[in-house]
Amino acid sequence: MQVITRQLPRHELGAYAGHLLALDADDRRLRFGQAISDGAIRGYVERIDAGRDTIFGVIDADLALVGAAHLARGAQYAELGISVLAGHRRRGVGAALLQRAQLHARNRGIPEFFTHCLRENVPLMRLARRHGMQIIVEGGEADGFIALPPPDASTHAVELLADRVGRFDHLLKSQALALRQVAAAWLG
Numbered sequence: 001m002q003v004i005t006r007q008l009p010r011h012e013l014g015a016y017a018g019h020l021l022a023l024d025a026d027d028r029r030l031r032f033g034q035a036i037s038d039g040a041i042r043g044y045v046e047r048i049d050a051g052r053d054t055i056f057g058v059i060d061a062d063l064a065l066v067g068a069a070h071l072a073r074g075a076q077y078a079e080l081g082i083s084v085l086a087g088h089r090r091r092g093v094g095a096a097l098l099q100r101a102q103l104h105a106r107n108r109g110i111p112e113f114f115t116h117c118l119r120e121n122v123p124l125m126r127l128a129r130r131h132g133m134q135i136i137v138e139g140g141e142a143d144g145f146i147a148l149p150p151p152d153a154s155t156h157a158v159e160l161l162a163d164r165v166g167r168f169d170h171l172l173k174s175q176a177l178a179l180r181q182v183a184a185a186w187l188g
């Protein structure tokens, strides 16, 4: 089944923090390259410049973020940080987020796309390789890199469609959740 991604609006950064806080200690270390406390995660999210960076998410039927990607932008590059909750892995959530972030960066004319991880992070390196990224391992760390081609009409059309599908998915799930809550209250 196709995994639907959605760009998170600025006011949902709190949900992104909640997603990162739900990662266990091992996953936090893989995500950030080092052990990180709850307070440091909150600080990281508070420092995100929502006017420059972009967060993409994948939600479940209860609107919980099961996967999320932070695309941090420089002038000539974009760097991806990605995480998927343990119970939702190996179903293409990571791949969908990576593709979505690459497309977004390409459509903004960013020529270089990176991701950084610990050398032991086999899933991330496998995912990156599968999406055309070159991996350079140095010491205990690894960098994935791909040069993005310039955007064209079709890449803009695909992103427009992905945005609409993401918003529609969120709307449908919101309404279904509201109906389930009303039914649960009604049935006692």
Ligand SMILES: CC(C)(COP(=O)(O)OP(=O)(O)OC[C@H]1O[C@@H](n2cnc3c(N)ncnc32)[C@H](O)[C@@H]1OP(=O)(O)O)[C@@H](O)C(=O)NCCC(=O)NCCS
Pocket (backbone or CB within 6 Å): 027, 028, 030, 031, 032, 080, 081, 082, 083, 084, 085, 088, 089, 090, 091, 092, 093, 094, 095, 096, 115, 116, 117, 121, 122, 123, 124, 126, 127, 130
């Ligand atoms: C890396 C991560 C985002 C991947 O998410 P995911 O939803 O499982 O990704 P996908 O299902 O799209 O694909 C993962 C790939 O890794 C492979 N993989 C997963 N676990 C693996 C393992 N233990 N050993 C080998 N390969 C593994 C999958 O088979 C898949 O490869 P394939 O498509 O060639 O079969 C997820 O594991 C994660 O959140 N890890 C903790 C945080 C982290 O490491 N972030 C990266 C640093 S920024």
